[in-house]
Amino acid sequence: MSNCTGSDGVGPEAPVGIVATGSYLPEKILTNADLVDMVDTSDEWITTRTGIRERHIAAADQATSDLAARAAERALSQAGLTAVDLDLIIVATITPDMFFPSTACFVQKHLGASRAACFDLQAACSGFIFALETARRMIEGGGFRNALVIGAEKLSGITDWTDRSTCVLFGDGAGAAILTRSHDAHAILKTVMASDGNLSHLLNLPGGGSRNPTSEQTLHDRLHYLKMAGREVFKYAVGSMLNASNEALKQSGVKIDDIACIIPHQANLRIVQAIGQRLGAPVEKYYLNLDRCGNMSAASVPVALDEAAAAGRLKRGDLVLLMAFGGGFTWGASIIKW
Numbered sequence: 001m002s003n004c005t006g007s008d009g010v011g012p013e014a015p016v017g018i019v020a021t022g023s024y025l026p027e028k029i030l031t032n033a034d035l036v037d038m039v040d041t042s043d044e045w046i047t048t049r050t051g052i053r054e055r056h057i058a059a060a061d062q063a064t065s066d067l068a069a070r071a072a073e074r075a076l077s078q079a080g081l082t083a084v085d086l087d088l089i090i091v092a093t094i095t096p097d098m099f100f101p102s103t104a105c106f107v108q109k110h111l112g113a114s115r116a117a118c119f120d121l122q123a124a125c126s127g128f129i130f131a132l133e134t135a136r137r138m139i140e141g142g143g144f145r146n147a148l149v150i151g152a153e154k155l156s157g158i159t160d161w162t163d164r165s166t167c168v169l170f171g172d173g174a175g176a177a178i179l180t181r182s183h184d185a186h187a188i189l190k191t192v193m194a195s196d197g198n199l200s201h202l203l204n205l206p207g208g209g210s211r212n213p214t215s216e217q218t219l220h221d222r223l224h225y226l227k228m229a230g231r232e233v234f235k236y237a238v239g240s241m242l243n244a245s246n247e248a249l250k251q252s253g254v255k256i257d258d259i260a261c262i263i264p265h266q267a268n269l270r271i272v273q274a275i276g277q278r279l280g281a282p283v284e285k286y287y288l289n290l291d292r293c294g295n296m297s298a299a300s301v302p303v304a305l306d307e308a309a310a311a312g313r314l315k316r317g318d319l320v321l322l323m324a325f326g327g328g329f330t331w332g333a334s335i336i337k338w
């Protein structure tokens with residue numbers, strides 16, 4: 001395994017940060033009009049309550065690792081690296097290809113990243129921020145040079161397409177970032193992470209695990225689908241992302257006015273608006289894709305980050321605030337100097 005500091009000319013003082021990003025959205029698009037034919041809903045309800053107009057849906061033969069690998073290939077190409085340059089792959093997902101092995105191992109196989117240590121990290125919709133910080137610390141600790149961090153989901157596979165309160169919300173996709181220690185990297189300045197397992201009952205997938213192993217009864221009770229108490233989750237999502245963002249700003253000595261772009265978890269436009277008001281950041285500062293993508297859980301933040309970079313929304317030196325909230329509950333925020 002390579003030694004990442006001091007011996008290769010970049011020097012130990014170079015920050016650990018993002019050198020490239022990539023994303024992938026499946027071809028198939030499911031519109032609100034399509035959903036009207038499936039459940040008792042309306043385009044008007046979905047757009048006014050959530051801001052979502054359409055979402056991408058993976059093909060039947062596409063697993064989460066297939067989406068993840070496509071995003072990773074784009075990030076590798078942008079970084080000018082090959083798969084064997086990677087020594088770490090972390091995939092954040094709640095929709096792994098299988099219980100085991102990890103989706104990261106399937107991505108490794110797909111890419112041919114033979115030198116990489118691979119594992120999955122599960123922090124629901126906050127997974128990418130948690131994985132980014134994990135990889136940053138692993139590089140900083142020594143022993144790892146180039147890390148591939150992916151948030152990828154095939155939520156369509158755990159969505160109850162008969163439940164109008166959840167099926168209109170989610171989409172599939174993958175976003176990737178490559179982290180290394182370099183003066184050219186977009187440095188990750190501060191990350192705040194938090195959890196509250198007491199509230200796990202408000203957002204979960206109850207069936208198929210060791211608590212409720214798959215049985216005819218769990219299938220009959222539809223326990224293998226995602227369940228969410230939307231109104232409760234909404235309340236906590238606003239407060240938690242706000243707190244994490246304020247904490248990350250405070251700890252890094254950055255003022256909200258100094259932030260050039262905010263990339264929030266893309267669950268609901270009303271959540272973003274509520275946070276924006278309280279944080280004192282105008283809506284123009286947010287990069288949003290939820291109208292086109294819906295909520296992609298761990299993939300939401302990295303897909304939006306990649307799109308914002310590609311659209312020229314992030315200029316070198318800009319301060320970027322990432323924030324996320326999800327099942328667990330888990331939540332977090334990151335400040336990156338682009």
Ligand code: UT7
Nearest residue numbers: 041042045049125164165168230231233234237267268326
């Ligand atoms: O990614 C992890 C974090 N997740 C989130 O942050 C999601 C947080 N929650 C939300 O975004 C919102 O709570 C939802 C979008 C899920 C729901 O919006 P809401 O404004 O909280 O609606 P509600 O659940 O309070 O439901 C209001 C009404 C209900 O009817 P009644 O009881 O008032 O007659 C629902 O049955 O809307 C009804 N409803 C729908 N009607 C048409 C629920 N879903 C639908 C639907 N179409 N798809």
